[in-house]
Amino acid sequence: MKRKCILIFIAILLGGKFLLAQPITEKPFYKNPDAPIELRIKDLLGRMTLEEKCSQLNIWHVDDLNTADNVVFQKVLKNLGDTINNGMGFLQFDTKLPANEYAANFNAIQEYFVEQTRLGIPAISNGEGCHGFVGNADQSTVFPVPPLLGSTWDTTLMESVYSAVAKEMRSYGITHAATPVIDLLRDPRFGRSDEFLGEDPYHVAQMGVAAIFGLQGRSAMIDGNHLLACAKHFAGHGQPEGGTNLAPVNLSERVLRENHFYPFEMAVKKANVRTVMASYNEIDGVPNHANKWLLTDVLRGEWGFTGFVISDYDGVNRMVTRQHACLNQAEAGKKAIAAGMDFECPSSWKDYCFRFLPSLIKSGELKESILDSAVARVLRNKFILGLFEHPYIKTLGENERLEMQKKNRQIALKAAEEGMILLKNDNHTLPFKQNEIKRLAIIGPNAGEVHYGNYSNDKSPGVSILDGLTQYGKGKFEVFYSEGFKIYENDTTIKAVDKTPEAENRRIAAAVELAKKCDAVLLVMGGNELTCREEWAGHTGDRYSLDLLGRQNDLAKAIFDLEKPTAVVLINGRPLSVDYLSEKAPAMIEGWYLGQEQGIAVANIIFGKVNPSGKLAVTIPRNVGQLPVYYNRKPYIHESPYITGEYSPLYPFGFGLSYTKYNYSNLKLDYKQIIVGQPVKVSVDVTNSGDMDGDEIVQLYIRDTVSSVTRPIQELKDFTRVHLKKGETKTITFLITADKLQYYGPGMKRIVEPGEFEVQVGRNSTDYLSSFFEVISQK
CATH class of the missing domain: 3.20.20.300 (Glycoside hydrolase, family 3, N-terminal domain)
Known part of the structure; x- marks a missing residue:
C-alpha cells in the first residue's frame, strides 16, 4: 500500500x-x-x-x-x-x-x-x-x-x-x-x-x-x-x-x-x-x-x-x-x-x-x-x-486523596457491619446492656491484633477489636484484655517456650482470673492468615480439619463455666466446625476478616448501635467428614444420619439471626399454571415483629420436583435486602422468569421442562414458606 x-x-x-x-x-x-x-x-x-x-x-x-x-x-x-x-x-x-x-x-x-x-x-x-x-x-x-x-x-x-x-x-x-x-x-x-x-x-x-x-x-x-x-x-x-x-x-x-x-x-x-x-x-x-x-x-x-x-x-x-x-x-x-x-x-x-x-x-x-x-x-x-x-x-x-480515603473507610465500615452474621443469641445475650457493664473483658488470640486476610495491604493501619471497644467504652465502662491463647500453627515468630502446655495453662488461667473481675466477656477466636492462605513456595495453608486450632475450646469452656454474659466473635478465613461453641456459647458472631474498621464495627454490633443482618453465603459443617456439604446438593439415597452424627450442617446456607424478629406470611403466586416461557410473580409479606429496626435478606429458592436429569433439592434463584422498621410490614415481590427454571437437559442444552415446581421463600435455605406451580407445554 x-x-x-x-x-x-x-x-x-x-x-x-x-x-x-x-x-x-x-x-x-x-x-x-x-x-x-x-x-x-x-x-x-x-x-x-x-x-x-x-x-x-x-x-x-x-x-x-x-x-x-x-x-x-x-x-x-x-x-x-x-x-x-x-x-x-x-x-x-x-x-x-x-x-x-x-x-x-x-x-x-x-x-x-x-x-x-x-x-x-x-x-x-x-x-x-x-x-x-x-x-x-x-x-x-x-x-x-x-x-x-x-x-x-x-x-x-x-x-x-x-x-x-x-x-x-x-x-x-x-x-x-x-x-x-x-x-x-x-x-x-x-x-x-x-x-x-x-x-x-x-x-x-x-x-x-x-x-x-x-x-x-x-x-x-x-x-x-x-x-x-x-x-x-x-x-x-x-x-x-x-x-x-x-x-x-x-x-x-x-x-x-x-x-x-x-x-x-x-x-x-x-x-x-x-x-x-x-x-x-x-x-x-x-x-x-x-x-x-x-x-x-x-x-x-x-x-x-x-x-x-x-x-x-x-x-x-x-x-x-x-x-x-x-x-x-x-x-x-x-x-x-x-x-x-x-x-x-x-x-x-x-x-x-x-x-x-x-x-x-x-x-x-x-x-x-x-x-x-x-x-x-x-x-x-x-x-x-x-x-x-x-x-x-x-x-x-x-486533599483529594485524604477525602477519598475518608469516604472509603466509611464504605469499609458499612460492609463490615452488614456482613457480620449472628449465629446464636440465647436469652438475648446480645446486644450487651451498656448500663449493666462497668468492666468488660476482651479475651482471645484475635482480640488485640488486626487480621486482614490474604491479598491485603497489611501496611494500612487498622482498628483492632480491643482498640475499637476501648474507644467505644470511653466514659461508659472500662475494658480489660487477656490473650488467653496463642494460635501458633505456621507461626515461626512464637518461641518454643510459649507453646508448651504449661505456658498455655498460664494464659488460660490469667484470662479466667480477668473474666472473674468483669461484668461481661467478649471472646475473639478463630484463625489467622498463617492458618488459612494460598499454598506457594512451601507456605502451607490447606487443612484436613476444620476444628478450632489448639486449645481454644478449653479457653472457651473455662470462660463459659463462669456463667458471665459472654459472646464469641469468630475471626477466620474459612468455615470452621465450631460444634462446641455452637452448643455452649451464649452468643456467637461469624466475623470472617472485617477489614481495617473491624474494631469499630464489632463495637457497634455487640452494643446494638447496629442490628446484625449478615447471612451465610457458605454452609458451615459439623465436621470435616461431611464434606462436600454445600446446600444445593442432589437428593440422598437415604436420609439416615452418620453413625456418629447428623447429615445436616451446623449452620445452613443463608442463615443469620437478628436482634429483632421477622415473620413471613401470605405467600402468593399470581399463576398456578403457566406455559413454557411465561413468568410467575411471587409475593410474600415480611413483618418486623420485634422492637428494633433492621435489615432482612429475603431469599427465593426453586425445586424442580420431577426432572429428566436429577436436580438439586433446591436452588437459590433470587434475593433482596429489605429495611424494616419495628412493627413494619412490607410486601416483597420476585419474578420467576424462564431462565430461573432452566437446566441442562439430557442433550446438555438449557431447557425449561414441563412439570411441577416448588417455590420456597424465607429467611434461609431451611426455613421458608412454600407453594407450587406447574409449567405446561405450549399448545
Missing part, C-alpha cells in the same frame, strides 16, 4: 544497537480516538512485525527499579536489548511504593514505549485488589474479605466497595486489577477460602457482576476512575481434590456448567468483564491453561467473550513441571496460545514459555493468525481503557 510520507530516520543508541524510528507521516489511523475500535485494531495489527506482536503478550516484572537513578534505568534498558524496543503488553512494578515514586517509575517506562518505540503502544499496569488495593504503602483501604462481602447479600454495597477499590488503584496508576474471584467455595479445607464470595452460583454471580461493575464502570469505555477487571479462576478452582491448592478437579460437564461456569458466564454476558484468569487445575485430564474447549469454545464461542485470558502465576510452565502434560516449555507455550491463552504470567523472554512463539511461527508449527487473535484482544482492551490517549499516571492531590 502506497503512503505519502516524509521519512526521517532517527538513530537512537541503545545497548550498542541503532533503532530505526517510525516514519513521520500523517497521524496513523489507529491513533484516531474517534475511529471505531475494531478498525483501529485492524490498522495497528497490520503495521506490526512478528516480534512486536509477541511483545504485546509479554509481562515485564520490573524489580527494584528506580528510574530517578538514570544510570540504573539505562542499564536495565540496555540489558533488555531489542525486547523493550518492540513494546510490552503488561508492566508489573512494586506497588508498595508511595504513589509519587510509583508514578515516576511507571511514567518513565511508559514514556519510552509511547515516544521511543516504533508504534508507540502503551503498556497496561497490573495490581492486586481482592478486597482492597494491595499497594500504595500504607494508604490504601482494606475492605472486609470476600466471604464477609458475600455475607452482606448487598449488590449495591458490593458495587460501591469495588468502585472505591478501582478509584484507589487507578489513581495510583494501575489499569488492570487481578480480581474479582468468582469461583464457588465448595471445599473449605482449601487455604484460599478467604478469597471466595460463597458457594452458590446464583449468589456469587450477582455479587461478582456487581464487583465488576464497580471495577470497570457500566460504560463500554473505561474511564479514569475505573480499570480492567479480571474474573478468576476459570474454572472449577473452588472444588479441588482433597481441598488442596493446584489439585485436579474431577467434575462432570453438567456440574461445571450449572455451577462453576455460571458466575463467569454472567460476568461476560451481563458485566462485559474484560479479562479472565485461567485456573491451575485440569478438567477431564486437560490442563485449563491448554484447554481449547474451555477457553475458546465455551468462553469465546458460546458466551462471546472479547477480552484477553491471562494465566495464573506460572500456570503455563507448570504444564511441564507439575502436570507433565507437555514435554518442554516450547510445547507448553504452543498449546496454551492455541487453546486461547493470551498472557503468560509471569513472563520474560529469558525464562518462560511464550518466548518460543516467534520461532514456532517462523517454523510453521504455529499459525500467525492465532497470534494475531491474541494480540487483537490485548489491543482491544488498551483502546477501551483509552491508554493511547491517556497513557500516563496523574496522581491525586493530597
Whole structure:
C-alpha cells in the first residue's frame, strides 16, 4: 500500500544497537480516538512485525527499579536489548511504593514505549485488589474479605466497595486489577477460602457482576476512575481434590456448567468483564491453561467473550513441571496460545514459555493468525481503557486523596457491619446492656491484633477489636484484655517456650482470673492468615480439619463455666466446625476478616448501635467428614444420619439471626399454571415483629420436583435486602422468569421442562414458606 510520507530516520543508541524510528507521516489511523475500535485494531495489527506482536503478550516484572537513578534505568534498558524496543503488553512494578515514586517509575517506562518505540503502544499496569488495593504503602483501604462481602447479600454495597477499590488503584496508576474471584467455595479445607464470595452460583454471580461493575464502570469505555477487571479462576478452582491448592478437579460437564461456569458466564454476558484468569487445575485430564474447549469454545464461542485470558502465576510452565502434560516449555507455550491463552504470567523472554512463539511461527508449527487473535484482544482492551490517549499516571492531590480515603473507610465500615452474621443469641445475650457493664473483658488470640486476610495491604493501619471497644467504652465502662491463647500453627515468630502446655495453662488461667473481675466477656477466636492462605513456595495453608486450632475450646469452656454474659466473635478465613461453641456459647458472631474498621464495627454490633443482618453465603459443617456439604446438593439415597452424627450442617446456607424478629406470611403466586416461557410473580409479606429496626435478606429458592436429569433439592434463584422498621410490614415481590427454571437437559442444552415446581421463600435455605406451580407445554 502506497503512503505519502516524509521519512526521517532517527538513530537512537541503545545497548550498542541503532533503532530505526517510525516514519513521520500523517497521524496513523489507529491513533484516531474517534475511529471505531475494531478498525483501529485492524490498522495497528497490520503495521506490526512478528516480534512486536509477541511483545504485546509479554509481562515485564520490573524489580527494584528506580528510574530517578538514570544510570540504573539505562542499564536495565540496555540489558533488555531489542525486547523493550518492540513494546510490552503488561508492566508489573512494586506497588508498595508511595504513589509519587510509583508514578515516576511507571511514567518513565511508559514514556519510552509511547515516544521511543516504533508504534508507540502503551503498556497496561497490573495490581492486586481482592478486597482492597494491595499497594500504595500504607494508604490504601482494606475492605472486609470476600466471604464477609458475600455475607452482606448487598449488590449495591458490593458495587460501591469495588468502585472505591478501582478509584484507589487507578489513581495510583494501575489499569488492570487481578480480581474479582468468582469461583464457588465448595471445599473449605482449601487455604484460599478467604478469597471466595460463597458457594452458590446464583449468589456469587450477582455479587461478582456487581464487583465488576464497580471495577470497570457500566460504560463500554473505561474511564479514569475505573480499570480492567479480571474474573478468576476459570474454572472449577473452588472444588479441588482433597481441598488442596493446584489439585485436579474431577467434575462432570453438567456440574461445571450449572455451577462453576455460571458466575463467569454472567460476568461476560451481563458485566462485559474484560479479562479472565485461567485456573491451575485440569478438567477431564486437560490442563485449563491448554484447554481449547474451555477457553475458546465455551468462553469465546458460546458466551462471546472479547477480552484477553491471562494465566495464573506460572500456570503455563507448570504444564511441564507439575502436570507433565507437555514435554518442554516450547510445547507448553504452543498449546496454551492455541487453546486461547493470551498472557503468560509471569513472563520474560529469558525464562518462560511464550518466548518460543516467534520461532514456532517462523517454523510453521504455529499459525500467525492465532497470534494475531491474541494480540487483537490485548489491543482491544488498551483502546477501551483509552491508554493511547491517556497513557500516563496523574496522581491525586493530597486533599483529594485524604477525602477519598475518608469516604472509603466509611464504605469499609458499612460492609463490615452488614456482613457480620449472628449465629446464636440465647436469652438475648446480645446486644450487651451498656448500663449493666462497668468492666468488660476482651479475651482471645484475635482480640488485640488486626487480621486482614490474604491479598491485603497489611501496611494500612487498622482498628483492632480491643482498640475499637476501648474507644467505644470511653466514659461508659472500662475494658480489660487477656490473650488467653496463642494460635501458633505456621507461626515461626512464637518461641518454643510459649507453646508448651504449661505456658498455655498460664494464659488460660490469667484470662479466667480477668473474666472473674468483669461484668461481661467478649471472646475473639478463630484463625489467622498463617492458618488459612494460598499454598506457594512451601507456605502451607490447606487443612484436613476444620476444628478450632489448639486449645481454644478449653479457653472457651473455662470462660463459659463462669456463667458471665459472654459472646464469641469468630475471626477466620474459612468455615470452621465450631460444634462446641455452637452448643455452649451464649452468643456467637461469624466475623470472617472485617477489614481495617473491624474494631469499630464489632463495637457497634455487640452494643446494638447496629442490628446484625449478615447471612451465610457458605454452609458451615459439623465436621470435616461431611464434606462436600454445600446446600444445593442432589437428593440422598437415604436420609439416615452418620453413625456418629447428623447429615445436616451446623449452620445452613443463608442463615443469620437478628436482634429483632421477622415473620413471613401470605405467600402468593399470581399463576398456578403457566406455559413454557411465561413468568410467575411471587409475593410474600415480611413483618418486623420485634422492637428494633433492621435489615432482612429475603431469599427465593426453586425445586424442580420431577426432572429428566436429577436436580438439586433446591436452588437459590433470587434475593433482596429489605429495611424494616419495628412493627413494619412490607410486601416483597420476585419474578420467576424462564431462565430461573432452566437446566441442562439430557442433550446438555438449557431447557425449561414441563412439570411441577416448588417455590420456597424465607429467611434461609431451611426455613421458608412454600407453594407450587406447574409449567405446561405450549399448545
